[in-house]
Structures are given as structure tokens and as C-alpha cells.
Amino acid sequence: MLQEVDPRNEQVTVLPPRLESDVQEASTSSEQWRSEFPHRWDEDEMVTRRSTLRFLLAGSGVLCLTTGVLAVLSYLPSGPGVQTVAVAKVGELAENASKVFDFPDQYSRAILINLPGKGLVAYRDECTHLSCAVLYQGNGKLHCPCHEGLFDAATGAVLAGPPTRPLPLIQLAVHNGTIYAVKEVTQ
Numbered sequence: 709m710l711q712e713v714d715p716r717n718e719q720v721t722v723l724p725p726r727l728e729s730d731v732q733e734a735s736t737s738s739e740q741w742r743s744e745f746p747h748r749w750d751e752d753e754m755v756t757r758r759s760t761l762r763f764l765l766a767g768s769g770v771l772c773l774t775t776g777v778l779a780v781l782s783y784l785p786s787g788p789g790v791q792t793v794a795v796a797k798v799g800e801l802a803e804n805a806s807k808v809f810d811f812p813d814q815y816s817r818a819i820l821i822n823l824p825g826k827g828l829v830a831y832r833d834e835c836t837h838l839s840c841a842v843l844y845q846g847n848g849k850l851h852c853p854c855h856e857g858l859f860d861a862a863t864g865a866v867l868a869g870p871p872t873r874p875l876p877l878i879q880l881a882v883h884n885g886t887i888y889a890v891k892e893v894t895q
């Protein structure tokens with residue numbers, strides 16, 4: 709039997725037996741609902757406040773990184789003919805070492821040299837005679853194996869062989885520890 713309390717006069721009202729059976733029936737139907745639609749709480753993947761916080765922190769981290777990259781690019785040179793291609797990390801090339809890279813796209817190549825006494829220089833890796841690839845010899849000279857053309861690695865000027873024009877220079881920019889090729893300049 710159920711008792712109902714009226715808060716105003718604290719009078720106790722006894723519910724009729726009919727209502728008690730109704731409550732029992734409702735409780736039984738609730739149990740039936742649970743058996744018909746069982747839920748395995750132990751197998752459920754709970755989304756906790758901690759995992760939500762982790763997700764939000766990771767999301768803001770990615771946003772910060774993207775903003776940082778955009779900020780870096782915005783400080784590099786821009787304008788007509790400027791490409792901004794990352795070619796190496798500062799300190800990656802030992803003195804007298806060289807590295808060939810694609811510039812301004814995958815169809816053209818350029819060569820980066822860490823020249824003793826001068827530092828980083830870059831040229832189009834294409835002989836001005838008949839377009840063979842030139843090689844850095846480690847002695848301050850770029851050599852074209854096709855017809856023995858020779859270029860000065862400090863300036864790109866022709867030293868020997870059939871070429872008559874210097875190697876086109878590739879302008880470099882250094883920002884945040886990365887070396888960028890930015891523009892080809894015909895000399």
C-alpha cells in the first residue's frame with residue numbers, strides 16, 4: 709500500500725489498492741522493456757569528459773600548427789615568378805656537399821651547394837649548352853659531362869667548354885630552420 713503526503717497540511721492520504729497494482733504493473737513493464745532491448749554497459753564505449761577534452765586539445769593543436777605553417781609561408785618572399793619550395797634543413801648539407809632538388813616543379817631540377825667560404829648557393833641543374841645535368845665536383849666547380857663544360861660554383865660563370873652563358877641562379881630564403889628555393893634568375 710502506498711501513502712501520499714500533502715506538504716501543505718502534512719496529511720497522510722492512503723492511496724487505494726488499485727493504484728498500487730498499477731505501479732507494480734508499470735514496474736513490470738519497465739523490466740520487460742529492459743529484457744527486450746538489453747544494453748551491455750560493460751561493452752559500451754563511454755565518451756568521458758576526459759576524452760572529449762583530449763579531442764578538443766588535439767584539435768586546437770592541429771589548428772595552431774596550421775596557423776604556424778601559414779605564418780611561415782607569409783614571411784617568405786612572394787610575387788611574380790616566386791615558387792617557395794622547401795629544399796633542405798639548415799645544417800643538413802656538410803661543407804662542399806650538394807643536393808639536387810626539383811624546382812620549380814617535378815620537370816626541372818636545381819642543385820644546392822654548401823660552398824666553403826660562401827655558404828649556400830643554388831643553380832639550375834641544366835647546362836646552358838645542350839641542357840645536360842651538371843655535377844658538383846667538390847672543388848668549387850660544376851662539371852657538365854656531355855661536352856666537358858665547366859662552371860664556377862661561386863657565380864655560375866662559364867670556366868671552360870662550349871657553354872657561353874652562365875648557369876641560371878636560384879634565389880634562396882632561409883626561414884625557421886628550413887632552406888627554400890624561391891626564384892630562378894637568369895644571369
Ligand code: FES
Pocket residue numbers: 835836837838839840852853854855856857869870871
Ligand atoms: S651540354 Fe653541357 S657542355 Fe654540352
